[in-house]
Amino acid sequence: MSNAQAHLMRKSFVTHVDENRLMDCMRCGFCLPACPTYIHSDYDETQSPRGRIALMKAVRDGVVEWDGSIEEAFDLCLGCRACEPACPAGVQYGTLIEETREAVLSVKSQSLKEKAIRKGAFDHLFADQRKMKTAVKLVTFYQKSGLQKVVRKVGFLELFPPFMKEMEKSLPDPPKKRRKLALSIEKKTTVAFFAGCLMDTMFRETNRNTIELLNRLGCEVVIPKNQQCCGALQGHSGEMDRARRNAKANVEAFDLDGIDYIVNNAGGCGAFLFEYDRLFENDPALLPLAQQFVEKQIDISSLLVKLGIIDELLKQPTAEATEIVTYQDSCHLRNVNGVKDEPRELLKAVKGSLFVEMPGAHLCCGSAGVYNLLQPEMASRILGSKMEEVKKVQATTIITTNPGCLLQMKVGVEKEGLSGTTRAMHVVDFIYEKMIGKNGGK
Ligand code: SF4
Ligand code: SF4
Numbered sequence: 001m002s003n004a005q006a007h008l009m010r011k012s013f014v015t016h017v018d019e020n021r022l023m024d025c026m027r028c029g030f031c032l033p034a035c036p037t038y039i040h041s042d043y044d045e046t047q048s049p050r051g052r053i054a055l056m057k058a059v060r061d062g063v064v065e066w067d068g069s070i071e072e073a074f075d076l077c078l079g080c081r082a083c084e085p086a087c088p089a090g091v092q093y094g095t096l097i098e099e100t101r102e103a104v105l106s107v108k109s110q111s112l113k114e115k116a117i118r119k120g121a122f123d124h125l126f127a128d129q130r131k132m133k134t135a136v137k138l139v140t141f142y143q144k145s146g147l148q149k150v151v152r153k154v155g156f157l158e159l160f161p162p163f164m165k166e167m168e169k170s171l172p173d174p175p176k177k178r179r180k181l182a183l184s185i186e187k188k189t190t191v192a193f194f195a196g197c198l199m200d201t202m203f204r205e206t207n208r209n210t211i212e213l214l215n216r217l218g219c220e221v222v223i224p225k226n227q228q229c230c231g232a233l234q235g236h237s238g239e240m241d242r243a244r245r246n247a248k249a250n251v252e253a254f255d256l257d258g259i260d261y262i263v264n265n266a267g268g269c270g271a272f273l274f275e276y277d278r279l280f281e282n283d284p285a286l287l288p289l290a291q292q293f294v295e296k297q298i299d300i301s302s303l304l305v306k307l308g309i310i311d312e313l314l315k316q317p318t319a320e321a322t323e324i325v326t327y328q329d330s331c332h333l334r335n336v337n338g339v340k341d342e343p344r345e346l347l348k349a350v351k352g353s354l355f356v357e358m359p360g361a362h363l364c365c366g367s368a369g370v371y372n373l374l375q376p377e378m379a380s381r382i383l384g385s386k387m388e389e390v391k392k393v394q395a396t397t398i399i400t401t402n403p404g405c406l407l408q409m410k411v412g413v414e415k416e417g418l419s420g421t422t423r424a425m426h427v428v429d430f431i432y433e434k435m436i437g438k439n440g441g442k
Contacts, residue, residue, distance in 0.1 A: 009107050010059060010062045012103040013060040016099045016100070016102045018095070019060065021096055022096065024091045025050065025053045025054075025091050028050075029048075030087060030088055031083035031086045032048050034085075035047070036078060036080065036363050037378065038051075039363075041076075047073060049087075049091075051073065055073055055074070071104070071108075074097070074101065074104065075375065076375060076378055078382075079094065080332075081331060082331060082363065082364065084335055085335055095278070098236065101236070102239075103238075105238040114374065117370060117373060121233065122234050122239055188217075188219070189218060189219045189260045189307065190219070190258055190259055191220070191221055191222070191259065191260060192222050192223070192224055192259045192261070193207075193211065193214075193262075194230070194264040194273060195207055195227065196264065198266070199265060199269075203403055203426065207265070209428050209432040210263075213309070213435070214263070214304075217307040219307065222259070224254050225253070228249045228250055231246030232268050232272035232332075232369070233370060237370070243279065244279050244280075247276050247290070250273070251290050254293060256296060260296075261298045262297050263298050263299070264298075265300040265428055266401075266403055267334075267337075267405070268330060268333075270297065270332070271332030271333060273293070274297045276290045299333055299337060299401070301339060301342040301346055301401060302342045304342075304346060309435075313349035313431070313434070313435065316350075316434070319351045319352035321354040323396040325350070326361070326398055326399070327344055327355070327358065327400075328405055331368070334362060343399065343401055344357075346427060347427070350434045351434070353397070356394075357393075358390065358395065359389050359393075360386070363382075364382065365382065365400075366380070366382030366408060367404040367407065368404070372411075379408075383412050383415070386412060387413075387416045387418075395422060396422055396423070397425060398425070399425055400426060403426075409424035410424045
């Protein structure tokens with residue numbers, strides 16, 4: 001980087017990265033054992049939260065020259081925010097890394113690969129739900145038409161990077177046709193459903209199961225039409241203006257009159273929705289609306305527990321445990337929303353399965369939005385060690401609460417050759433299967 005660019009980078013850090021937030025770090029190191037990249041880089045301080053904060057400050061103060069190793073330290077951060085609950089000083093690391101990425105993005109030219117991924121994802125796929133639906137229709141055609149079998153047979157997939165091949169094998173089944181159900185019991189609660197972009201296309205079956213479970217617990221579910229992708233992927237990649245655009249559209253799409261909760265079933269999206277007020281802290285016109293929106297947020301596990309599903313699960317006939325179930329936390333659901341007990345409570349209440357806690361379940365699986373595409377080496381190292389834990393607890397079912405984690409677990413199962421014995425599922429699909437049956441109890 002030339003002197004002029006280095007100067008621009010420093011200026012960009014001064015503009016974007018809040019000095020007071022940086023100063024909150026007292027360098028105690030309590031966050032280090034919580035950080036997956038620190039653990040998986042042989043305890044390299046520059047790959048830790050403390051090290052990264054020191055680098056942010058050093059760049060901002062102009063005491064280090066911007067170079068590839070500094071950039072790599074920021075790029076390798078998963079953004080999992082496991083460092084936040086571990087921090088006694090309440091350092092807002094998630095905000096700092098977003099500010100850092102915004103600062104870098106506004107100065108640095110991107111590689112062709114990164115440009116293509118960002119453009120494809122942020123300007124097309126996640127910017128417009130119709131395009132996402134079209135993409136999923138193409139995938140469904142690929143799966144149903146026999147093309148998938150041909151592609152696999154002729155070895156066409158060998159032309160793609162290993163991670164893409166594993167992804168292809170892990171694609172969820174296309175959604176089945178299902179009749180619309182009327183609310184079967186007296187209405188007790190009204191919820192607005194944040195359907196999500198991936199969840200409402202690739203995991204549509206899970207969304208239908210979510211609505212049906214809520215209906216059976218006495219919820220009327222409304223689905224606001226103009227909602228969009230939550231903006232998390234954009235925000236975590238430093239594209240704050242794009243993230244704010246999506247957030248504004250969502251805040252305006254939800255009419256909160258008569259709504260008890262806004263429920264979501266994707267941990268990563270939920271955590272971003274939960275912090276919409278932060279995006280509008282300097283926008284007095286939108287802030288009150290964003291605050292009301294945030295107050296109504298709840299994730300699906302917490303809502304199911306609140307609505308009394310545990311009693312319903314415990315009423316199920318006793319059955320011998322035929323599967324070992326474990327849970328992989330969604331980083332953001334755990335570290336931002338503080339939800340860790342509710343999914344486990346649900347799994348423990350299910351008859352016919354044994355819940356086993358997996359060591360390190362709280363650590364990121366390496367999915368982290370588009371991290372597994374941009375940083376395949378570290379993502380694969382993290383996933384490999386996660387799958388070792390899965391094997392140790394002999395899990396036959398791995399439960400997650402976020403689409404990215406679910407795909408990553410499916411990839412892990414394929415990679416390890418465990419697809420004959422182990423499956424990965426969303427918590428909603430598992431509870432639905434146990435309470436209602438695989439085919440909706442029909
Ligand atoms: S735990 Fe918090 S204060 Fe301590 S080093 Fe980590 S970020 Fe800084
Ligand atoms: S967000 Fe995750 S990967 Fe990044 S510094 Fe914090 S704990 Fe480490």
